[in-house]
């Protein structure tokens with residue numbers, strides 16, 4: 345996928361994810377073959393007002409390029425101001441979030457709420473494009489607010505007319521939960537409607553899913569969110585599958601442990617001990633979600649006092665796995681729980 349300032353090739357895109365797509369997550373994803381990563385959503389107003397939390401959220405290292413920063417905003421002035429400020433740090437893409445369905449976001453007329461007024465949404469995009477210079481502006485959309493209010497063809501067209509370099513389409517409406525299937529069919533219609541590149545998003549969990557979405561809809565690239573949690577392997581698996589037609593298959597226990605430990609060490613380097621330990625919890629459990637004994641493992645990881653202890657528990661767990669210590673988990677049930685609510689172990 346060619347953009348105004350760089351060529352993504354056939355590489356995959358890591359979704360913006362609040363509380364997840366921080367620098368360690370992005371670095372692991374890149375190391376395993378992702379082409380472009382995004383920061384979590386950051387308030388445009390926060391950036392303009394130099395709010396410390398906002399500055400932390402969008403910070404990235406030069407070695408992370410190409411990288412996108414996602415903005416949350418509904419004021420042309422703040423969005424333009426944030427783009428102007430971000431230019432100092434040279435991200436490759438700046439996105440506007442028009443898809444977040446969470447109440448605490450939409451009640452402030454942000455995120456998916458912007459879908460209700462496509463003309464105004466276009467003004468917001470224009471305000472960003474006007475100051476962006478070389479930086480690509482992307483727009484992350486949903487199909488519409490609800491089944492009765494699908495307006496993705498209109499919002500896509502407006503995004504294009506307003507100067508967006510590409511659009512990302514999460515193939516659900518704002519009202520749809522993860523347990524409801526995405527509707528990829530719309531991607532083909534969007535492709536027929538606009539000339540700018542279209543990125544498809546929604547329930548991509550395997551290299552085969554990715555291949556099928558691209559083949560069925562003709563989109564230019566894909567964005568992956570839940571499918572990348574504890575699973576950076578999806579990127580190199582797909583890249584190899586794309587090049588050779590062969591899927592290397594699920595990672596071995598050792599490969600899973602290696603990635604989980606590497607991720608934990610990156611967190612330890614990035615944050616204070618306490619914060620790194622907390623952030624490592626969910627990431628480590630995600631790595632082991634497809635292996636037996638995950639609930640026992642999760643409860644131990646949750647109780648560990650620091651990263652070193654978490655790493656010891658990982659080593660113990662892989663020994664147990666190798667010796668078939670655990671009874672067989674109900675794979676389908678855990679998978680379904682994970683997909684519906686990523687912090688699946690909290691259901692118990």
Ligand SMILES: Cc1cc2nc3c(=O)[nH]c(=O)nc-3n(C[C@H](O)[C@H](O)[C@H](O)COP(=O)(O)O)c2cc1C
Pocket residue numbers: 359360361362363364384385414441443444484514545546547548567568569570571686
């Ligand atoms: C933990 C989590 C945090 C998310 N945070 C954001 C966000 O900050 N901005 C955004 O546009 N979408 C966010 N999303 C939505 C994803 O980017 C993506 O559109 C959605 O999960 C569908 O993709 P998937 O089926 O690959 O998970 C988040 C999703 C998850 C699971």
